[in-house]
Amino acid sequence: MSAPLVPAPTPVRRPPGLASRVWSVAAVPLVVTVLSVLVGAAIIVFSELLVPGHPFDLGLPLVAYSALLSGAVGNPDAIVSTLVYSTPLVFGGLAVGFGFKAGLFNIGAQGQFLVGALGAVMAGVALADAPAPIAIPLAALAGIIAGGIWGFIPGFLKAVSGAHEVVSTIMLNYVAVQLLAALVSGPLKVPRSPSPVTFDVGNAAFPIILGRNGHLGIALALLAAIFVWWLLYRTTWGFEVRAVGANPDAARYAGMRPKLITIATMTFSGALAGLAGTSVLLGVTHSMTSSFGTTVGFDSIAVALLARSNPLVILPAALLFGGMRAGAGLMQIKAQIPVELVDVLQATILLFLVASPVLRRVLRTGGRRAGPTGVDTIVASTGGEAVAI
Amino acid sequence: MDITPLINGLDGIPVLGLLFQAIGYLVAVLPPNSTSIMSQATPLALAALCGVLCERSGIVNIGIEGTMLASAFTAWVVGVAVNPMFQAAPSDIFGITIPLVIALIAALGVALLISTLHAWLSISLRADQIISGTIINIAAFGVTGYLDQLISKTSPAGAGEFTRFTPPDALTNLPGVGWIVSMFLNQGPIAMSAIVLIVGAQIWLFRSRWGLRTRAVGEHPRAAETVGIDVIRLRYRNVMIGGMFAGLGGAFLSIEATNSFQLGMTNGRGFIALAAMIMGRWTPLGAFASALLFATFLQLGQLINIAPPGGDLGSIMSAVPAQLFDALPYILTIVILAGVVGRSIPPAADGQPYERESAT
Numbered sequence: 001m002s003a004p005l006v007p008a009p010t011p012v013r014r015p016p017g018l019a020s021r022v023w024s025v026a027a028v029p030l031v032v033t034v035l036s037v038l039v040g041a042a043i044i045v046f047s048e049l050l051v052p053g054h055p056f057d058l059g060l061p062l063v064a065y066s067a068l069l070s071g072a073v074g075n076p077d078a079i080v081s082t083l084v085y086s087t088p089l090v091f092g093g094l095a096v097g098f099g100f101k102a103g104l105f106n107i108g109a110q111g112q113f114l115v116g117a118l119g120a121v122m123a124g125v126a127l128a129d130a131p132a133p134i135a136i137p138l139a140a141l142a143g144i145i146a147g148g149i150w151g152f153i154p155g156f157l158k159a160v161s162g163a164h165e166v167v168s169t170i171m172l173n174y175v176a177v178q179l180l181a182a183l184v185s186g187p188l189k190v191p192r193s194p195s196p197v198t199f200d201v202g203n204a205a206f207p208i209i210l211g212r213n214g215h216l217g218i219a220l221a222l223l224a225a226i227f228v229w230w231l232l233y234r235t236t237w238g239f240e241v242r243a244v245g246a247n248p249d250a251a252r253y254a255g256m257r258p259k260l261i262t263i264a265t266m267t268f269s270g271a272l273a274g275l276a277g278t279s280v281l282l283g284v285t286h287s288m289t290s291s292f293g294t295t296v297g298f299d300s301i302a303v304a305l306l307a308r309s310n311p312l313v314i315l316p317a318a319l320l321f322g323g324m325r326a327g328a329g330l331m332q333i334k335a336q337i338p339v340e341l342v343d344v345l346q347a348t349i350l351l352f353l354v355a356s357p358v359l360r361r362v363l364r365t366g367g368r369r370a371g372p373t374g375v376d377t378i379v380a381s382t383g384g385e386a387v388a389i
Numbered sequence: 390m391d392i393t394p395l396i397n398g399l400d401g402i403p404v405l406g407l408l409f410q411a412i413g414y415l416v417a418v419l420p421p422n423s424t425s426i427m428s429q430a431t432p433l434a435l436a437a438l439c440g441v442l443c444e445r446s447g448i449v450n451i452g453i454e455g456t457m458l459a460s461a462f463t464a465w466v467v468g469v470a471v472n473p474m475f476q477a478a479p480s481d482i483f484g485i486t487i488p489l490v491i492a493l494i495a496a497l498g499v500a501l502l503i504s505t506l507h508a509w510l511s512i513s514l515r516a517d518q519i520i521s522g523t524i525i526n527i528a529a530f531g532v533t534g535y536l537d538q539l540i541s542k543t544s545p546a547g548a549g550e551f552t553r554f555t556p557p558d559a560l561t562n563l564p565g566v567g568w569i570v571s572m573f574l575n576q577g578p579i580a581m582s583a584i585v586l587i588v589g590a591q592i593w594l595f596r597s598r599w600g601l602r603t604r605a606v607g608e609h610p611r612a613a614e615t616v617g618i619d620v621i622r623l624r625y626r627n628v629m630i631g632g633m634f635a636g637l638g639g640a641f642l643s644i645e646a647t648n649s650f651q652l653g654m655t656n657g658r659g660f661i662a663l664a665a666m667i668m669g670r671w672t673p674l675g676a677f678a679s680a681l682l683f684a685t686f687l688q689l690g691q692l693i694n695i696a697p698p699g700g701d702l703g704s705i706m707s708a709v710p711a712q713l714f715d716a717l718p719y720i721l722t723i724v725i726l727a728g729v730v731g732r733s734i735p736p737a738a739d740g741q742p743y744e745r746e747s748a749t
Contacts, residue, residue, distance in 0.1 A: 182712035338538035343531025
């Protein structure tokens with residue numbers, strides 16, 4: 001591992017005012033988002049050329065973006081829908097971000113999401129007729145435990161044999177897809193149903209607390225972000241997690257046990273991702289088809305990176321991506337732009353984010369020669385042991 | 390040792406018999422499918438070769454999966470675009486047409502572009518290499534998915550695919566070794582060139598000056614720099630060349646193994662390749678051998694569904710959900726990763742950004 005990366009010192013000529021402090025924190029995410037929107041506009045214009053017979057219209061990006069915006073925040077229903085889309089992203093972002101803090105890269109959020117939802121649907125179907133105050137917590141707990149198990153496996157393998165979590169979690173994503181398909185088209189399938197689908201979770205479904213479809217998960221996501229922040233910055237265990245992430249050798253000399261922390265972190269991270277799956281299943285779909293599964297896993301990585309793994313910053317980051325997902329449908333209807341444009345926007349945001357040292361140099365935030373500070377925060381948070389896969 | 394009680398204890402399931410049945414099934418079913426196994430192994434081996442080149446010089450490349458996906462898409466879509474412009478009949482050997490060649494070159498170009506991006510992010514900007522690679526994967530999935538949605542509205546026809554060379558029957562019918570002949574010779578141009586590239590890379594890595602320098606930079610870049618090796622340039626070069634190997638593997642998927650593109654068609658091959666690389670101890674030939682093992686499992690997963698074994702073994706297997714066999718290669722990857730990685734030692738400077746000592 002290279003020498004510890006020290007953040008470039010900020011100039012101390014005069015105490016910075018609030019405006020410049022906010023600017024130095026928000027500049028990069030803001031500029032990155034604006035740049036990505038511009039790149040997205042260019043892609044929309046370019047893609048008009050690809051489809052033969054499409055009338056060429058230079059204003060299409062404007063139509064698309066305004067549809068995206070009104071689909072995300074245009075009316076109260078749209079705002080609630082943005083919150084619903086953001087809920088699993090908060091849990092998922094917390095899962096990935098918590099891993100980052102311990103120097104672990106949990107790309108397996110997708111698999112843990114699926115297995116968590118699987119656990120929730122199995123318990124939920126079994127408890128469908130039980131009173132809601134019993135059914136809901138138990139079904140949610142089942143989802144959390146299932147996700148936790150799926151996170152425990154790579155954590156355990158990493159601690160015991162050194163198998164890198166990046167490859168093992170990705171492989172577990174594929175295994176989770178097959179496991180889900182096997183169960184939903186096998187033992188969990190509604191008998192004599194033409195397509196593979198499970199029973200409804202009935203009373204175990206999250207109650208609606210906001211608007212037309214704002215379910216309990218929204219409140220849980222908010223609480224989870226605060227809880228994870230408290231865990232990381234106000235408890236001994238959180239301190240150990242951050243210490244192991246910053247420098248595992250130093251943590252070991254200080255009497256901590258990095259291997260144990262690795263297992264615990266991956267399990268907790270998996271449990272959070274499992275809660276993401278639980279919130280979608282109990283809050284939105286209420287039953288499971290064999291094509292259950294969304295882009296939450298990838299989106300969670302994006303959320304965690306954009307928020308630099310800070311549990312409280314994850315909330316606005318999740319709202320950004322959740323809003324894009326919520327508005328994408330209207331964009332497709334009004335501008336005939338495939339919803340997959342959101343994936344492209346997200347990828348450009350991430351690319352600009354990783355290249356942010358260059359941006360910082362241009363924006364002159366953080367000193368004359370800022371150097372690679374932007375990435376350093378990410379490096380420092382994923383550092384840990386040598387990253388040989 | 391008397392194992393009869395053990396066998397009796399298993400409720401009359403004849404374990405030895407099952408074992409023999411399994412071996413018999415493998416012997417019966419694998420050699421006739423050797424060509425398909427090699428086809429499964431080709432993209433894995435090329436991707437693993439990319440991994441070897443990158444990691445031997447100290448750069449971890451998680452973005453192989455995304456590079457392959459982007460190349461597969463490019464090869465297919467460029468083929469679609471240029472196909473109407475040329476009318477010439479395909480050549481007798483390999484079915485080469487001008488659109489296919491253009492498609493292949495475009496795929497390699499895109500792979501070069503992506504790997505240069507990874508090199509820039511991880512070498513020049515010293516970004517976290519795993520994050521850089523992950524973002525490449527996300528970007529490749531997003532962009533190909535978006536463009537595929539746009540283009541597939543018109544359901545266009547691709548430029549066809551490279552065809553396999555047919556070795557003479559006299560060779561493929563040789564008793565005992567005929568299946569080996571068809572495994573390596575009953576292949577298309579990309580699969581055949583993969584074999585050449587792997588052998589070449591093995592020699593290159595261990596018998597040439599560049600190879601020696603690559604290994605030096607991967608083990609101890611500072612020492613390498615003090616004897617006058619340009620660490621940064623060598624890493625750039627290796628990552629870029631490696632990226633083209635991954636691109637070749639991606640193009641194989643869409644213009645040689647099939648003539649179509651499906652969303653996410655790489656299906657984790659870029660990651661399985663990393664496990665093959667580790668199992669092959671960061672050598673091209675070792676990675677190829679591991680790729681063949683993974684390919685055998687990938688192929689078995691399909692064969693069990695197409696031609697299930699008979700007898701007791703068959704009745705046991707039919708009780709197991711088919712999805713288990715589909716998940717088998719991924720489970721195997723995890724098992725191998727957990728079992729082998731402790732004894733398989735990566736290049737010492739793998740994954741660490743290198744910063745030149747400043748002149749002052």
